[in-house]
Amino acid sequence: MLHQILPLLTFFPLAALLLLWLIPARQTGLLKGAALLLSLLEFALSIPLFTSFDVATAGQYQFVVQADWLPRLGISFHMGVDGISLLLVLLTTQLLPIIILASFHVEKALKGYLMLFFLMTTGMVGVFASLDLILFYVFWELVLIPMYFLIGIWGGTRRIYAAVKFFLYTMAGSVLMLVAILVIHWNTLVPGLGRTFDLPLLLEHFHPAAGTQLWLFAAFAVAFAIKVPMFPLHTWLPDAHVEAPTGGSVILAGVLLKMGTYGFLRFALPFFPSAVQALLPLLVGLAVVGIVFGALVSIVQKDMKKLVAYSSVSHLGFVMLGLFSLQTIGVSGAVLQMINHGLSTGALFLAVGVIYERRHTRLIADFGGLAAGMPLYAFVLVFFVLSSVGLPGLNGFVGEFMILLGSFQSQPGPTAIAASGVVLGAVYLLWMVQRVLFGPLANPKNQGLPDLSRRELLVFAPLIVLVIWIGVQPQPLLDRINPAVEATLELMRNR
Amino acid sequence: MDLSTLNPASLLPELILAGGGLLVLLANALGGRRADGWLSPLSALAVLAALAFCLFPVTREPGYFGSVQSDPLAYAGRTTVLAALLLLLLGGASYLRQRTLPRAETLALTLFGATGMLALASAGDLITLFLAIEVLSLSLYALAGLLGQRTESRHAALTYFLTGSFASAFLLFGLTLLYGAAGTLNLAELGLGIARHGGGAQWIALGGIVLSLTGFLFKVGAVPFHSWLPDVYTGSPSWVTAFMSTGAKAAAFAGFGRLLLPLAPQSTAWASLLGICAALTMIVGNFSALGQVNVKRMLAFSSVAHAGYLLLGLQATGYAGESLEAVLFYLLPYGLLNVPLFLIAARVSRAGGGRYHIDDYKGLAKRDPVLAGLLAVLLLGLAGIPPLAGFMGKLLVFSAAVRAGQTGLAVLGILTSVVAVYYYLRLVVFAYFHEPAPARTERLECDRGLTLAAGLAALGVLVLGVWPGLWLELTRGIGL
Numbered sequence: 001m002l003h004q005i006l007p008l009l010t011f012f013p014l015a016a017l018l019l020l021w022l023i024p025a026r027q028t029g030l031l032k033g034a035a036l037l038l039s040l041l042e043f044a045l046s047i048p049l050f051t052s053f054d055v056a057t058a059g060q061y062q063f064v065v066q067a068d069w070l071p072r073l074g075i076s077f078h079m080g081v082d083g084i085s086l087l088l089v090l091l092t093t094q095l096l097p098i099i100i101l102a103s104f105h106v107e108k109a110l111k112g113y114l115m116l117f118f119l120m121t122t123g124m125v126g127v128f129a130s131l132d133l134i135l136f137y138v139f140w141e142l143v144l145i146p147m148y149f150l151i152g153i154w155g156g157t158r159r160i161y162a163a164v165k166f167f168l169y170t171m172a173g174s175v176l177m178l179v180a181i182l183v184i185h186w187n188t189l190v191p192g193l194g195r196t197f198d199l200p201l202l203l204e205h206f207h208p209a210a211g212t213q214l215w216l217f218a219a220f221a222v223a224f225a226i227k228v229p230m231f232p233l234h235t236w237l238p239d240a241h242v243e244a245p246t247g248g249s250v251i252l253a254g255v256l257l258k259m260g261t262y263g264f265l266r267f268a269l270p271f272f273p274s275a276v277q278a279l280l281p282l283l284v285g286l287a288v289v290g291i292v293f294g295a296l297v298s299i300v301q302k303d304m305k306k307l308v309a310y311s312s313v314s315h316l317g318f319v320m321l322g323l324f325s326l327q328t329i330g331v332s333g334a335v336l337q338m339i340n341h342g343l344s345t346g347a348l349f350l351a352v353g354v355i356y357e358r359r360h361t362r363l364i365a366d367f368g369g370l371a372a373g374m375p376l377y378a379f380v381l382v383f384f385v386l387s388s389v390g391l392p393g394l395n396g397f398v399g400e401f402m403i404l405l406g407s408f409q410s411q412p413g414p415t416a417i418a419a420s421g422v423v424l425g426a427v428y429l430l431w432m433v434q435r436v437l438f439g440p441l442a443n444p445k446n447q448g449l450p451d452l453s454r455r456e457l458l459v460f461a462p463l464i465v466l467v468i469w470i471g472v473q474p475q476p477l478l479d480r481i482n483p484a485v486e487a488t489l490e491l492m493r494n495r
Numbered sequence: 496m497d498l499s500t501l502n503p504a505s506l507l508p509e510l511i512l513a514g515g516g517l518l519v520l521l522a523n524a525l526g527g528r529r530a531d532g533w534l535s536p537l538s539a540l541a542v543l544a545a546l547a548f549c550l551f552p553v554t555r556e557p558g559y560f561g562s563v564q565s566d567p568l569a570y571a572g573r574t575t576v577l578a579a580l581l582l583l584l585l586g587g588a589s590y591l592r593q594r595t596l597p598r599a600e601t602l603a604l605t606l607f608g609a610t611g612m613l614a615l616a617s618a619g620d621l622i623t624l625f626l627a628i629e630v631l632s633l634s635l636y637a638l639a640g641l642l643g644q645r646t647e648s649r650h651a652a653l654t655y656f657l658t659g660s661f662a663s664a665f666l667l668f669g670l671t672l673l674y675g676a677a678g679t680l681n682l683a684e685l686g687l688g689i690a691r692h693g694g695g696a697q698w699i700a701l702g703g704i705v706l707s708l709t710g711f712l713f714k715v716g717a718v719p720f721h722s723w724l725p726d727v728y729t730g731s732p733s734w735v736t737a738f739m740s741t742g743a744k745a746a747a748f749a750g751f752g753r754l755l756l757p758l759a760p761q762s763t764a765w766a767s768l769l770g771i772c773a774a775l776t777m778i779v780g781n782f783s784a785l786g787q788v789n790v791k792r793m794l795a796f797s798s799v800a801h802a803g804y805l806l807l808g809l810q811a812t813g814y815a816g817e818s819l820e821a822v823l824f825y826l827l828p829y830g831l832l833n834v835p836l837f838l839i840a841a842r843v844s845r846a847g848g849g850r851y852h853i854d855d856y857k858g859l860a861k862r863d864p865v866l867a868g869l870l871a872v873l874l875l876g877l878a879g880i881p882p883l884a885g886f887m888g889k890l891l892v893f894s895a896a897v898r899a900g901q902t903g904l905a906v907l908g909i910l911t912s913v914v915a916v917y918y919y920l921r922l923v924v925f926a927y928f929h930e931p932a933p934a935r936t937e938r939l940e941c942d943r944g945l946t947l948a949a950g951l952a953a954l955g956v957l958v959l960g961v962w963p964g965l966w967l968e969l970t971r972g973i974g975l
Contacts, residue, residue, distance in 0.1 A: 069964070073891075073894075073967075163928065164920060167916070172910070175910065
């Protein structure tokens with residue numbers, strides 16, 4: 001069974017979706033139970049992926065499956081994970097039950113809401129596991145549909161605008177990647193096989209001229225940069241985040257954005273090393289601008305959710321900076337930070353969702369002194385804010401430190417500016433905490449708000465455990481990330 | 496002459512359809528109103544029989560001394576037309592019942608038109624090609640005017656007839672020149688014939704190609720010969736529009752694919768011309784559809800845009816014949832998607848006052864969840880979102896273009912397809928993200944036939960998208 005685990009993880013959510021479909025929409029209790037059970041099952045299925053993963057060969061693809069799909073066109077069903085994609089798959093599968101559990105309060109069309117998350121999981125796992133360019137592209141686009149409906153149906157007041165903007169923006173970016181994929185396909189002849197869309201084979205045999213490389217890289221980079229999002233292509237993100245329902249925001253920040261950074265690491269960097277070198281100043285510059293810009297904009301936000309959304313722009317800037325350091329430690333830090341951001345920012349969106357549910361507002365000015373009545377909530381919010389700002393001992397510190405360390409070796413100047421983002425990050429997040437949790441409990445509407453329920457505690461508990469675990473003991477993750485990163489960088493050097 | 500050398504079995508699907516059409520007329524004449532209920536099933540039976548003989552052909556040899564082909568190209572073209580027609584009969588049954596369309600005439604003319612389409616897909620010589628086009632065109636002219644009591648329908652029929660005859664004249668002149676240049680009517684020998692005659696024949700042939708392509712571009716509604724299309728598509732009864740936009744288009748692309756293939760080595764000038772038209776068609780079609788509030792008109796412009804993508808594939812056959820396979824693949828999901836979409840447009844519009852206004856879609860997800868869900872799938876399919884077959888069609892066509900070295904055209908095509916996503920999604924936005932208008936919150940009565948047809952189409956498009964090999968293997972060898 002183990003060698004089929006990746007297709008299983010990819011398509012089990014589809015089967016789960018069909019099962020949920022059979023349950024009548026009125027039986028909400030049964031729906032919730034079944035959805036939670038199925039999501040836990042998906043997570044349980046992914047555990048062997050971690051335990052059976054061979055750390056010694058973490059730089060190579062494992063659990064590989066390859067089957068014919070469209071042999072005449074050179075498209076095959078090729079899946080496998082190395083140390084990088086392994087962790088991203090696990091990030092996806094562990095967020096699923098958390099989101100399902102956090103979505104129990106949804107009243108509008110609960111059944112459809114739950115089903116869409118399973119559909120999204122199929123797409124996301126598929127993106128991280130695919131080793132065929134067309135297969136990858138299919139999953140990449142598949143993710144858009146459930147997210148579009150999540151924002152459009154369950155979103156806030158400007159949901160339609162946000163949903164359409166999200167869909168068109170990300171779609172417009174990724175279609176050019178498809179043309180670039182086709183150009184790669186028709187310009188590569190694999191000896192003895194002919195034309196193919198197979199990623200490892202193309203990486204080995206595709207040797208474009210420098211000029212072509214630049215254009216192809218641009219096509220890939222735009223697609224991924226929009227997803228990340230990199231400054232100045234980030235404008236869809238605040239809209240999508242603010243309007244999306246809590247679960248949608250969590251998955252958006254937690255996993256969807258990582259598809260962009262993952263794309264850079266897996267495709268754009270190894271395929272086009274000389275283009276990356278040529279454009280490095282621009283790329284690093286944009287990453288740094290993103291860090292500082294995102295942080296500055298976060299400071300002035302009045303809406304908590306918007307603040308967290310812009311903080312993502314800043315944090316993902318750090319990830320990009322780490323990737324473009326092209327040093328093992330910096331890139332490994334970036335991969336670790338992808339996971340960290342998925343956990344911490346996902347949790348922050350959940351935390352914002354908790355008080356939005358109670359007060360139906362997210363304006364910072366409407367709150368103050370919540371800590372008195374909601375001590376558990378205060379703890380959770382402070383905890384994840386600290387993890388986000390990179391408090392030593394928690395997960396964010398390790399990633400950020402490694403990124404800055406790696407980046408400083410190759411880009412000392414920009415790194416110095418970027419480091420200011422760490423300080424600014426502390427400013428906007430802690431300031432928000434101060435205004436929301438502490439001070440006098442002035443607004444009478446905030447009195448008597450119930451603290452976290454047992455269900456909500458259960459939502460946060462696994463995330464708290466993971467944040468501490470990674471903060472204290474990042475080595476098991478780094479053991480898996482490092483060899484894969486080295487293999488990727490090696491691939492870049494050899495081309 | 497021995498009848499068996501004619502191999503009449505090669506013409507079996509066409510004969511069955513024509514026979515079915517005659518039977519429908521006969522049943523109506525003899526049975527009067529009593530036979531009304533039997534007309535649709537009778538037609539469906541004829542189409543099913545034709546489809547059976549098309550999928551499992553009795554013969555794979557050409558017939559009538561090469562005038563009728565039974566090759567993969569004929570196979571693909573015929574199957575596509577028949578699949579679309581079957582969906583039309585299934586999904587449009589209630590449309591026919593409720594409209595004031597004369598049922599027997601509509602069905603008979605539809606079957607006659609389909610006969611022409613099938614013949615066009617399998618035409619092996621210039622005369623058969625032209626005859627087939629005329630058979631399908633004349634049927635469609637009459638069909639477009641069937642709602643003669645309405646001005647738009649009369650207007651549509653007249654516009655269609657005038658531009659259509661104009662196009663036929665161009666086409667005929669072009670075919671004549673080709674015949675003169677090649678000295679043969681046989682499509683497969685055109686290229687060799689022109690080459691044998693050398694110098695001057697090349698130029699005459701080029702003139703012939705340009706003129707016949709002009710006729711062809713008129714017929715499929717490609718820019719700059721598209722201006723008749725929106726009015727005709729909007730004014731004709733939806734049944735007819737659904738048929739025109741799918742069957743006629745599939746047949747035309749199959750027929751002209753066969754005409755152009757042997758000419759590829761002679762000259763790629765026509766390919767460049769087609770490339771320009773493809774670019775214009777994709778731009779004009781998509782951007783014109785963008786602002787429409789009349790859903791039928793939007794779908795009309797969308798089918799202009801799709802003609803552009805098909806032309807993109809067709810021009811690539813000038814560089815590699817196999818590219819025609821991409822065009823033929825594209826046509827099947829396109830047909831499966833478009834037929835139910837036009838019928839759904841008619842259904843929703845009937846519930847909202849017959850204006851085909853986009854406001855009628857507000858809250859459709861609440862008023863008829865099943866139909867709204869299918870509508871969303873069909874629209875996403877037309878938009879080319881994976882894993883639906885619309886994506887595979889686009890992938891193959893763009894891949895063909897890149898292979899032919901037309902990366903610029905592929906980029907243009909894919910960017911305009913993002914524009915298309917906007918207007919397709921707009922319907923989804925209205926159906927799902929808007930609440931129903933206060934006056935129209937009651938549930939729509941379920942139209943079983945239409946729901947079934949749309950469901951089959953959605954399933955077909957999903958299956959074709961996930962396993963495109965099923966269809967690609969069946970039609971293997973097109974353009975070789």
